[in-house]
Amino acid sequence: MTLDAGGTNFVFSALSGGKEVVNSIHHPSNAHDLDLCLRTLIKGFEEVKAKLPQPPVAISFAFPGPADYKNGIIGKLPNLPAFNKSNGVALGPMLEDHFKLPVFIGNDGDLFTLAESAAGVVPFINEQLAAHGVNKAYKNLFGITLGTGFGAGMVINNRLNEGDNGSASEVWLTRNFRNTNWYSECSVGVRPVLNHYQKFSGRDDASLTPKDIHDIALGNLEGDQQAALLAFREMALVIAESLCNAITLIDGLIVIGGGLAGAFDLIAPDIILAMNGTICKTDGTEIPRLIQRVYNLEDPHQLEQFLAYRGVEIEVPFSKRKVFYAEEKRIGICKTKLGTSQAVALGAYVHALQHLS
Known part of the structure; x- marks a missing residue:
């Protein structure tokens, strides 16, 4: 399962064999409210998961930085102000705990x-x-x-x-x-x-x-x-x-x-x-x-x-x-x-x- 994370909208999808296998799901990013933003991320991936013909094996997506991408921790973000109110958000571990799947977060340039x-x-x-x-x-x-x-x-x-x-x-x-x-x-x-x-x-x-x-x-x-x-x-x-x-x-x-x-x-x-x-x-x-x-x-x-x-x-x-x-x-x-x-x-x-x- 994957995500296109923008400052205004989150677009969720899933790939298999290098190709998209579900119609993308769009939700407002709710960038003003960290709790609502994080719940939106979980909701979007849950909706994608429900559409899949078989269980997903991982979650992988790009997310704005600065971040500790290897450990899935997101820092303070200019275009997602909700993240500015904490010293770091353990986004990867949160998704791992909820979905019981490996989670990979990367920089879009990488x-x-x-x-x-x-x-x-x-x-x-x-x-x-x-x-x-x-x-x-x-x-x-x-x-x-x-x-x-x-x-x-x-x-x-x-x-x-x-x-x-x-x-x-x-x-x-x-x-x-x-x-x-x-x-x-x-x-x-x-x-x-x-x-x-x-x-x-x-x-x-x-x-x-x-x-x-x-x-x-x-x-x-x-x-x-x-x-x-x-x-x-x-x-x-x-x-x-x-x-x-x-x-x-x-x-x-x-x-x-x-x-x-x-x-x-x-x-x-x-x-x-x-x-x-x-x-x-x-x-x-x-x-x-x-x-x-x-x-x-x-x-x-x-x-x-x-x-x-x-x-x-x-x-x-x-x-x-x-x-x-x-x-x-x-x-x-x-x-x-x-x-x-x-x-x-x-x-x-x-x-x-x-x-x-």
Whole structure:
């Protein structure tokens, strides 16, 4: 059984074989009243359970943080104010006690990335490589979600990296490339895009949405097109540097989800240009910013280049045998293959299965 937990509504459902097996059940989150909110959670899962053709084996879902996800304890939440009135809510243990089932709670960025690793971008790219006769398979993925904030998740060797304290992949807290007194999320997300546009255009229009600014940038809506393009570029440069810092440690594919992933075609060129750029040594000479070359996997031409692992045959010393050597190390970046909300739900399912097994 699973849950989509929003600040306004809770949407309950259940998955089997990776697919939804009941019609979703909607209830107001009752975010103003902790007791009512918790009883709503129990009620929703009870209603799902009653619809299932066989008993459920686990409960797994994403929930806002800060939280101790491993132990199922939720901290103080901005969008669920009822949780602010306590030092922590043992949500997982409460559900375990009531339903007598294992309960898994995760961060949406983690679950999004886990699903894209299991059934999205990673298998897609590996199938493409195999079809091109390339003997290589990717097992590592860094996912970011661009929405209200700047979230992320990390899969290493096909397993979610949750960290020892349940606080892995906190990319929003990396130092901001454009203003080193800030953290990255100050420049990445819905509100920063609006702020960037207002700054560059000199127009204070509170009615605009990121979709409006996206349309202005494309020339499909009246407005300051140059300011709109600069707004997305400003965000892209901060994302790029945060991704560089992450990829130097992870060395894997990158996937982008969240509401602002719809602007992928606007931000990806600047992200990739920066990641494929240079950084200076102490003597001023430049070296590549990354060891890997980054490719836009949404661009058919770059995808074909990425899949064409060119190299040379080199001789094994003291032998007549030859081996293939592809000198260029490469990674790719693309937008979600599954859709963000679908990926989070599927990620919760995969997360539970991995723990149960």
